[in-house]
Amino acid sequence: MAPSLGYRFICPNRRLYPGSTPYTKEEADAFHPGRSTEEVLRVYLKQGEYLLLFVDNMIREQGLKKVLITGWSLGAGFLSAMVCSLTSFEDPARERLRRVVKALVWHDPPSSILGVPDPPTGGWVPLYDKSLTPEERQRSFGQWVVQYFPHPNVEERDFRKLIYKNTPAQTQAQQSTYTDLTPEDMLQMIDLHAGDKGDSFLGGEDFIPIGKAVWDLSFFSEETREAWGDVPFSVLFGEESTWTVIWASWKLAEEAVERAMQVRCIGIPGVNHFPMQDHPDVLFDAYLKCL
Template sequence: MQKIKVTDDIEFAYQDSGAPLNKADYPTIVFIHGHTYHSGAFAKMLASAAAGGYRLILPNRRLYPGSTPYTADEIKAMDASNAPEDIATAFSKQGEYLLLFIDKIIQQLGLESVSVGGWSLGTSFMNSLVGAIEAVDAETKARVTEHVKGLIWWDPPATGHGFDDPPTGGWIPLYDESIAPEQRAQAFVSWVTQYYPHPDLEKKDCYKLIYKLDDPIKRPTFTDVPFEEILKMVDFSAGPTADNHVADFYFQPAHRILREKAFFNSKIREAWHSSTFSVVYGEQTTYNIIWGVWKLQEESEKTGLPIAFKAMPGVNHFGMYDEPQLVLSTIQSCA
């Protein structure tokens, strides 16, 4: 694990696959992890990146191992007592720090062609990062927009972008009051790691989505993986500290503000002039991600601001573990 300072007080720990051997000109992918599962969950992608001609850089977000924690004031600024506009402003600052990380990495490693993306809850941080391009100094803005060729949202959950539940009401075990509170976390893990064979996705019918499975159609990700290996991928303290705030329903109005700014603000789009905007997703991921993708497609069509959408057949929410090569190639195709 390496570290880089972005301000006098804040540093990010990160993993780096290194430059591919015997290749001077290569693409670099920087990816921001989600809730609980940090950069360690991408180990298989990290191991295969250089052999595939890519460089993969995986920062740990603040709260996660090696990176500077949030201050008490930062956590308070994002709690439910604040107005949505104020929460959005506070959360945008975290995107600004990630943008500074991108800039420092570009300078320190001499990177030329970079794709920047986020997975799961990391897609919410992507909204903050993309919108923060107007908040950084002119030199940082110029370097980042010169070298970043692609911006990628991988498996964006609807709630993490401020979208309401589908008319069906949806179902997420964390909020199911029929499940004992002490059992909800394990129920969520069981739910999110499964494969969902949603039928007729091209029809975009939320009534045909599969919301839960009593009998898995395929072994869920991490089945039979030793717990000591799981511990290399997760940090259970980050959620209660602040990530649960970001994933909570009260945060949705702030997410809506940040989504509209990142994707559909013409000034922000112009600032990222050389970058493509892409959404990639597994076709067998959870319903709330499929629903989020459909809503983004709908908004892109209404506004006329383009987003490329790329589906990964047979992939669930943890493609980085079960299908690392397919995910890498799909992400790289977005640049």
Template sequence: MTTTSGLFVFKDSGVPEGRDPNSYTTVVVVHGYVWHGAIFSKLFSLAQSRGVRIILLNRREYPGAKPYTPEERALLPPVLDTPPTDEAELRSGAEMLEMFMQQRARELYDTLQELVVERQIPPADKDAQAGGIILVGWSLGSAWMNALLSHVGSFPVGEVALKGYIRRVIWYDTICFLLGYPYPSHDPYNPLWDSSLTYEERGRVFTGWVTAYFSHGDTPETFERRKWLKTPPSTLATMSKDDLESTVHIPPGVPGGADWILLHDLHKYDVFRRLKEGALYLSDDPHKKSGSGGEPRAHVGDEWRDVEVRYVWCDHSVWEVPYAVYLLREELDRAKKDGGSVRRMTMSRLKGANHFAQWDHPAATLESFLTNTVNQDVDVSDYKA
């Protein structure tokens, strides 16, 4: 089903049988770069036993969803080899990108409204920590989470007040780059930015790299950049050709594709950072500003002040994930010392998992989304593969 906002409901496990239809939890997942909702399909065999409903959304430009209109694409500045230096050009580009992401936030907001009303999703019982919606953004999908949290206060309350339904928003294995953190000076490696490779080679090398398992040290200097483990094998190595073809949609991720442009532009215009700060800091915190003008955001709705934001990270993922954890903890410590007004932020480590834990370790992954025990490791070895 394509929603009125243009997103596509790739799959819906439905109301779990034998459960009170007024109290079950719904997990709504927004996918990342190139891999679409089907990469989360292994969660579905667990929905019934866990008594949850799972809904996978495909973003615009992905199978089943509407393509962007020419007017929407016009908000994406052309990708340049080097970041612009002119202040007016930087401001203009940032404003266009922020408008584009605000539109994406609004379509996600409207889609959630539509799902709640048409599929009769029960509200959250925050005292019992049950029911409602746990909203997950994987990898690049976390930018959609941050856009939503940044702008939700400017959206009018619709047919239902989503504040009563959203229990938790999850950044799932989000790399430092996508949270607007700068790369370290020491070996800032990612195959997508390797200028010694052609674009075709970058895609091939990146796919092998991002689906692999890495063993990391305890400090940024000892996070492994390139050499992945032979055991366990990479997710790619264990996928059949049919598995890969059914979970991947290449066009948005190639040069000229919308996600390819966003990866470059949201970084070069510093919008990833602004989205993260807009999501993390509440309206009465000095960090909570509109991205380009500096004035406080207008609020006409509700900014979901009490919604938990959880960072679920995989400790055998690419180095950019533990590095993001390292920098986020530093930022949260600074905010605490400064008396900042920050959302309730929790973390959960998927121990022994890589960037594709939802495929290799679906039971542990679902547990990391659902558990109400905060800041706790979930060890994949405790769950059946």
């Protein structure tokens, strides 16, 4: 679809995943619970610098003139690290990036990766449910994250109405993404073990202080905003995605108002966490609106 409209997607994998590189021992060690916030933050922000260098290299090598950078799901956290790292770049790279990059889009960021604590009503994510075995957590997460959650009246931003898990009484407006796949087939398409070799720590409960620090450095730092100039900061979220995504978007919009910082939070009705599979045209249109 994108090429037919004159665009192209360039999708680098996170480290440890196919086509990318493993973490060094120092980096992997830093991403373990018990390390100081300063040590984890240093290594985490370095990953953002590497990714932004990749973007700059693509701009130069491919002669790109108009770029939108997006990070989806856990990758939205690495987008935050990228955004922060521009302050460490010098010209001409910094000037080139702020001239060519036309939008920064956090797509369906889960609350944990942004350092947002659970709502007062609590929260539930299968991957962190210690009542389940590790195998059950993976299977349950694979079934949970692809569902449609009919959160009522999303525009009201009432956390008491968030749906943590669907019940038999709650009918999904659409079938779960990849509904024709068995859980076993689903696990063949994704890798829930790669992170255990390096960055599973990211997004967990112990990661919240680091996530919050990067939240401040990316969205609400005067130095970061000055470095990026007029490049707009946007958050896209599927209004029927997991509660973690809805909650993060609400809290971000709330703090943006409090701090008088411009962040566009755009809900996409009828969309879950996987619009690139179920509704690619809707998602692409939403991206273009962020330019």
